[in-house]
Amino acid sequence: MLEEKGKILRQIKDLKESDPFSDPAHVNDNAAIDTDAREQIGHDTIEAQVKDLQRRLVDIDLALRKIEKGVYGICEKCRQYIPLARLELIPEARYCVECEKKLRK
Numbered sequence: 533m534l535e536e537k538g539k540i541l542r543q544i545k546d547l548k549e550s551d552p553f554s555d556p557a558h559v560n561d562n563a564a565i566d567t568d569a570r571e572q573i574g575h576d577t578i579e580a581q582v583k584d585l586q587r588r589l590v591d592i593d594l595a596l597r598k599i600e601k602g603v604y605g606i607c608e609k610c611r612q613y614i615p616l617a618r619l620e621l622i623p624e625a626r627y628c629v630e631c632e633k634k635l636r637k
Contacts (some may be wrong), residue, residue, distance in 0.1 A: 533623050537592050540585050547585075551578045591624035607631050 552571040598604040605614050609631035618625050627635065 533592050533596060536623070537589060537596075540589055540592070544582055544585050547578050547582050551575055588624065591626060594626065595624040609635070 551574070553575045595604060598606075605616075605619055606612070607614055607628040608626050610628060612628055614625055614628045618629060625632075
């Protein structure tokens, strides 16, 4: 998970650097309307991706704290063990599959 956390932090940094709005010259740029629209869409897309990655970071940090406390792999809702196959796929999983389904309804 620590490796994944580092990877996500690098992705966030790269995304923020590629954001067209991160360029200080953008404020003074008098680009055509279609260019502005593309830049806005690019910015919005990057912001959404960064938010998703930041949510994963929160979940990873929570999972790391659970490991320290010895409660990793236990569903936060039903208190049953989360199947190993699920944890292998999503190490930061907070819920078993059944509880996750109920929460998403």
